[in-house]
Amino acid sequence: MTGSIAELRRRVADFLAVHGCRTGEAPSRSRRPGEYVAAARVHQRALADAGLAGITWPQAYGGLGLGPEHRAAFDAEAAGYETFSALFTIGLGMCGPVLLALGTQEQRTRYLPPLLRADEVWCQLFSEPGAGSDLAALATRATPDGDGWRVSGQKVWTTYAHHSDRGLLLARTDPGKPKHRGITMFALDMAAPGVTTRPLRQATGDAEFNEVFLDDVRVGPEDVVGAVDEGWRAATLMLMNERVALADSPIGSPVTLEAVVALARRTGRAGDPVVRKAVADAYVAHQQVELFARRIAGEVSVGRDPGALASIGKLAAGRLATQVAALAMEVAGPDAVAWDPADPDGGLWAYGELYAPSLSIAGGTEQIQRTVLGERVLGLPREPSTDRDVPFRDLRRG
Known part of the structure; x- marks a missing residue:
């Protein structure tokens, strides 16, 4: 596919007008996981049938073969809609790029088109x-x-x-x-x-x-x-793509800044100067994460290894998720821990607070990311490793 960003955004808008599901209207992945997975597969297949799946993937495998600026345009148009990233981040953001880089021609032909269409989840x-x-x-x-x-x-x-x-x-x-x-x-x-x-x-x-x-x-x-x-090379590539994917969109982060702003307006706290400053701080952090994710995507799209940049992005994205979850708890007040069962948001804010710590662990803990940055960016000595050259069978484990 060729064409302008404006044309792509028009096509995405037309698709969402028919197939789009607003965030919060999709089946809950926590309360109705089976329905969530089924809806995710249907949505991804419709996206593929419309020629809008795999913005940056090669056309030979069902993608569009476009650049990161087109991906950013797609994301901007789809803001506020459910993208089912919780189910697809691993397959599309991690497994797919590894197969593209290291898979045989037979593997790429066999696995990538059904992966892109959600006929197979990885x-x-x-x-x-x-x-x-x-x-x-x-x-x-x-x-x-x-x-x-x-x-x-x-x-x-x-x-x-x-x-x-x-x-x-x-x-x-x-x-x-x-x-x-x-x-x-x-x-x-x-x-x-x-x-x-x-x-x-x-x-x-x-x-x-x-x-x-x-x-x-x-x-x-x-x-x-x-x-x-030689699987360690493949593993390193996979982990790099995992950090890129998490820097771009933390897996399934359930509490968005938009949802918190809407909550502040509903509860009459949108005019509270303390809340307004906290929202502004979170917005700035959100923009930083988004712009940094675009930079990383640009590196990947031209075949460059973003290296430690991915660790920086992953750290920032995890901290943003924690920041927004804590802000939601502050704005919701007592309703965050005790709510009316009839409230459609119900336990969303408590759920987000419980979920957020996992984002500092998934894809490598914050400590691992700091070690990567210390060694590869600051030039600090490597962590001591006495077993690096010892045959695995001779290692003491357990």
């Missing part, structure tokens, strides 16, 4: 009970089996695994190498024999995270993403 199978911030300590094992492998192990904190059709999995294929080597990335069928998903209950009452158990799951050579034993 998840990320990285973290383990003993490998969170130290992801390279992962112990899930892929044992040779003919021309393929048998995978056994456990993953945890896997968002939307119970609604996913496929996922990108990290498994150790050579324990004789140091922990950052000997890892391979696989494209995994979540319906394959031996894959068991168990949702985990969160403080909000949701069950969006999951444990995933892998018991002798068969993967073939065609499932390898990148090169065998």
